Amino acid sequence: MIWNRLAQPVRSHARHGLYGALRPSHRAVVYTSKRFNSNPQNTGQYTPDPTDQDDPDDGKGKGQGRGGDSDPNFKSTILKMLETAATTAASIAILGAAGYSYHQYYKYLILDKMDNAFNPGDPALEVAGVVSGKHKYRHEEHWVVRNEQPKIDDIVAGRRSGHYYLMIGEKGTGKTSMLLEAMRKINGNSCAMFEAHADLEIFRIRLGKALDYEFHEE
Template sequence: MAEAAATSFASILVLGAGFGIAAYAYHKGYKYMVLEKMAKAFEPGDPVLELAAIGKDLPLGKTAAATHWVERPEQPIVDDIVAGKERGHYHLFIGEKGTGKSSMLLEAMRKIDGDGVAMFEAHADLEIFRIRLGKALDYEFHEDYIGGYFSERGPRDTTALLDIERALNKLEKVALRRRAKVGRPLVVIINQMHLIRDDDDGKDLIELLQQRAEQWAAADLVTMVFNSDDYWVYERLKQLATRMEVLTIVDLPKTQATAALRNYRQRYFGEVPSSELLEQVYDRIGGRLNFLNRVAKSSDMLSACDKIKQMEKTWFLNQCWILGEDMDDDVMDQQKWAAAAVVLATALVDKEKEMETTYNPALGHVLPSFPLHKAQEIMTRADFVRALDRLNLFSITSDAQVRASSVPMHLAFQEIVAQPGFREHLQGTIDRIAAIESLGRTRELVAKDLVLGGKYEIRKVPGGIDVTLKEKEEDNDDEGESDS
């Protein structure tokens, strides 16, 4: 019996030790493979570049030649940032939608074949943000960890924000190993930061990312690049920023925009447009890259310009048109927002008449603008202008100037304000809003005793005021009828 028991115990001990050693080896091997997979995510050949090439139906090597037909003056700066030559800082790219921010980043990645760079798109939902971060870093968040099958609560049983923190911890280890080998920092690009919600969860996420960006910039480990269309992201980052560099991307100046448009038409259409035609195109759409790209591919460029302006005008009217003095009181909240937007648009058009110059022969359009605090004063609200920036109706620049989101949008403002009876219609809307608000602040009190003919006698007495109700006396005719 003793020998059999000893044999059984030895077998169990050996089996348990074997399982323990195997589990420990698997655990250590899994952690090693996680770091190896993440390190490979920064090797040359980024999936983002392949997707960009597929989206253009072009081979990867021909993407730049066919699509990046405008060389922006900021491109060398972006190239140095993405290549890891610009160190000790993290960067915020801010500018209106369609100015070419993402295109410059993709072009800079293409030049180095994505070596040492990871890029992904932000999202409002933290879970989707977590998944996209994991895809960019080739990190599974322990979802493929076998040990999770043998426990009631696996490593993944947590929040998205904690998962993002874990992924950044792994990234830090990879960056330390890579810096010892390569000698330059990794680059992580988060595109479309404005899609993150401006709420508590979104602010927590931005704070988490900024804390890591500050630490990594100081240690020369990882260069974080944030790309945003909206001003509120800059406001949020500025609160804690010490090593942040802001790169503002604006529309192309006139000379560069017309030259690029001429080269594109000559190369792909075999025609040389006249200087007068190019100036007409620029006068209508300005130097916005996505507008220039759309017009350059059109057979009738002037017609394409008119369609763009009409599209911008329709977008503004659909979002912000005012209903006049006959509007129902149920829509007052929306109309307060719309009236504030129209008042600001009118103020911008009026300010243009006071400017010394609105057009520079070399630089092109000089759009009227107001400082942010002045725009809030004009709208009499401080919370509306940022929402209008998100809708791409107005734009808030990095130096806190508020103006139309684009040249076609400003031309749309001019057409709207020039409509017959517009200012009377706007004033009627404002008066109606004021009347509804005044009615909401008014309370009607009805004294039933006074309605029945009674009256109050109010006398000042020592120590206070005496109020006595004096009822209506009955008529003499009624008294005579009661006596009979």
């Protein structure tokens, strides 16, 4: 039956003289199905490429990623904000504590040095050579005592307080000598002495040395 169906068109064309035109159409097309696999030597079994397989979690991950990018997690954002705030607060607290400690230590050091300047023993006595016990005299008084010496002694010893005293007089009348003698009697305790000067820069330097204070100018 199949042969009759195939031969019937050929017969009809042959009757019309078109047999030669049908010869080129008798071509056999052979189609061979080939299976693709990862191993070209093994043609009998199809082995899919693992990289070509779709991960079932890809769809979920993509969906979650898009949702996470557009709408971040509120809880994680709050935690990050709190962590940043805590770090900043801790840094500021550490800097503040360090600065406060430095200023307190600096004040303590300066006050301790200035307090040391008023301890017994003064450089002015050593320079003048009237340190107690350095020189031996036959008499208790090695010079002519002026009438103002007891008052100077009371002022320097602190027995007269609450007032300012100004000693004036010509050069060589014994003003500095009376002050040094009063300081010698108390060994320079709670006393600091320096010579004033008309130049403010020299006055500042002498005052700093007398008080054991260092000026740090910018």
